[in-house]
Amino acid sequence: MAVVKADGYGHGAVSSARAAIAGGATWLAVSSVTEGIELRGAGLLEPILNLGYTPPSALSAAIAAKLALTLYDREGLALLKTAATAIGVHVKVDTGMHRLGAAPEEAVQLAIEVDADPNLRLEGFWTHFADADKDPAFTREQLHVFLDARSALIRAGVTGFLSHAANSPGLLRFPEARLDLVRAGLILYGVRPVQNWDDLPGLRPALRWQTIVTNVLTVPAGGSVGYGRKFLAREPARVATIAVGYADGLHRRASGSGRAIVRGVAVPIAGTISMDQAALDVRSVPDIAVGDVVTLIGEDGAATLSAHDLAEASGTISYEVLCAISSRVPRRYL
Numbered sequence: 001m002a003v004v005k006a007d008g009y010g011h012g013a014v015s016s017a018r019a020a021i022a023g024g025a026t027w028l029a030v031s032s033v034t035e036g037i038e039l040r041g042a043g044l045l046e047p048i049l050n051l052g053y054t055p056p057s058a059l060s061a062a063i064a065a066k067l068a069l070t071l072y073d074r075e076g077l078a079l080l081k082t083a084a085t086a087i088g089v090h091v092k093v094d095t096g097m098h099r100l101g102a103a104p105e106e107a108v109q110l111a112i113e114v115d116a117d118p119n120l121r122l123e124g125f126w127t128h129f130a131d132a133d134k135d136p137a138f139t140r141e142q143l144h145v146f147l148d149a150r151s152a153l154i155r156a157g158v159t160g161f162l163s164h165a166a167n168s169p170g171l172l173r174f175p176e177a178r179l180d181l182v183r184a185g186l187i188l189y190g191v192r193p194v195q196n197w198d199d200l201p202g203l204r205p206a207l208r209w210q211t212i213v214t215n216v217l218t219v220p221a222g223g224s225v226g227y228g229r230k231f232l233a234r235e236p237a238r239v240a241t242i243a244v245g246y247a248d249g250l251h252r253r254a255s256g257s258g259r260a261i262v263r264g265v266a267v268p269i270a271g272t273i274s275m276d277q278a279a280l281d282v283r284s285v286p287d288i289a290v291g292d293v294v295t296l297i298g299e300d301g302a303a304t305l306s307a308h309d310l311a312e313a314s315g316t317i318s319y320e321v322l323c324a325i326s327s328r329v330p331r332r333y334l
Contacts (some may be wrong), residue, residue, distance in 0.1 A: 001027035001049065001164065003185035005035055010249070010322040011189055011207055012331050014042040020188060021046055029183055030124040033058040036067040043297045049090055049124070053100065054079075063087060069121055072102045077110055080120060089114045090124030090162075093149050095142040097130045104149040108156065115158045124162040125150055129177075133169035133193045143177050169193040172200070191318050195308040205306065208298030209325060211248075213262065213290050214280070224271070225279050230256060231271030243292045245276040251295065251314035251322035258313035260294050264285065264301025297321075 002025040003009075008016030017028050017039055027043065030036045031052040039048055049068040056079055062069060068088035070235075071077060080087055091111040094101025102110055107125070115122045127146040132139045143165060164181040166174065171182040172193070186193055190205040195250055219239050225231040242260065246252045248272055260270040260278075262285050272283040282288045293300070297307055307318040314321065 001025065001029050001181050001183045002188055002330040003029040003051075003167075003183050004039070004188075005029060005031040005051065005179075007327075008321045009186065009189050009319065012333070013038060014044070015331070015333050017044055017046075018186070020184075025184075027181065030067075031067070033062045033067065037061060037065050040065045040067075047088070047123075049228055059083060070100065070105070070203055071110060072113065074110075077113060078115075079119065086121060088121050090125040090126055093124070093125065093127040093146055095127045095145040095149075096138065097128050097142075099128075101127065104145055105154075106143040107328065108149050108152045111153050111161075112156050112158055122158065122161045124128075124164060124181075126162075126164045127151060129165065129167055129170045132167060132173060132177075136173070137172060139170065139177075141259060172197075186319060189322065191307055191322070193307070195318075205297070207297040207307075207322065209329075210298065211242050211244040211287060213240045213294060213295065214243050214277070216288055216290060217241075226271030227274055228272050229283070231279070237270075237281060238286075238288075239270055240282045240285075240292075240294075242278050242280060243276070244278055244296065244329075245274050247275045247326060248329050249321070249326045250278060250320070251310075251316065251324065253315050254310065254313040258310060259305060260296050261298075261300040261303045261305060262292055262294050264303055266303045266305065267309045273288050282317045 002020030004013045004017045007013045022218050028046055029051050035091055036048045036050055044251050053068050054062055068094050072092045091107050092101045094108040095204040111122055111125055113121045121232045129139050129142055146165055162181050163179040166182045168187040170177045190203050217239055219233045219237045221233055221235050223233050225239055244250050252273045255272045260280055265280050267280050270279040275312045295310045307321045311318045311321045
């Protein structure tokens with residue numbers, strides 16, 4: 001199951017879904033009915049699971065789009081029963097994440113009732129790991145609780161459903177959690193769930209994020225750059241303005257700590273990132289010129305910057321960096 005929610009983690013949901021299907025995925029996952037409808041509108045016919053909440057106002061649209069829906073409470077079951085039409089259902093078990101999900105005993109009962117309803121089809125029984133990248137003991141306990149619930153469901157005579165638990169770190173580090181289906185998220189886009197996992201040599205980022213230099217100037221000694229005068233030149237400094245800002249997804253928190261690559265050299269961000277622009281300290285790049293390509297994520301010559309690098313500079317995680325790249329940044333697919 002290729003997880004293409006949040007506009008394909010910022011990569012573009014439709015293009016990511018098509019690439020995943022071409023690569024062998026047999027299911028797609030989104031987090032809202034609206035996201036599922038977008039995929040259907042693009043002509044994708046594969047099974048799509050809404051991992052999140054389906055509001056009553058969106059049920060008709062979800063049914064029309066033939067989305068599979070997540071169920072985790074009695075209110076949701078009552079809503080589905082009002083539809084009087086075939087709906088694929090995946091019952092979610094809360095094994096310790098404590099977001100969406102029913103307690104194991106309740107999840108089993110919900111699944112039994114779904115299976116007994118002529119208009120509902122139990123397609124899946126699933127859970128989600130809270131800390132598969134850092135806490136193996138807790139992850140194994142979650143899996144144990146889930147498998148016990150699944151066994152209880154099977155003992156009740158319910159079979160023929162897909163069991164799934166493993167997200168990206170789960171499927172990489174816990175082969176026993178792969179079950180019938182795995183939900184590949186971040187690794188689908190070539191990004192490691194944990195930066196120092198160095199045993200994945202074939203994993204390469206799918207995304208390169210670039211902009212251009214729009215101005216190059218010399219700031220005199222004592223001069224400053226940008227809002228708040230956070231960059232002060234102790235001696236004459238060479239600064240390049242670039243066409244990217246926090247409205248494009250370059251976190252303001254990366255001001256003063258982030259870097260970008262120009263002409264194969266990684267240089268620091270100078271001063272405060274603004275809405276539409278940022279500046280670079282380019283004293284180490286003497287031949288820089290307006291129109292030069294600037295790489296925020298990707299490779300240029302011998303220099304490389306990853307989503308993890310930008311995340312560390314921004315005080316966040318790579319997931320947020322990728323998802324934050326806004327819709328006004330043009331996407332080009334190669």
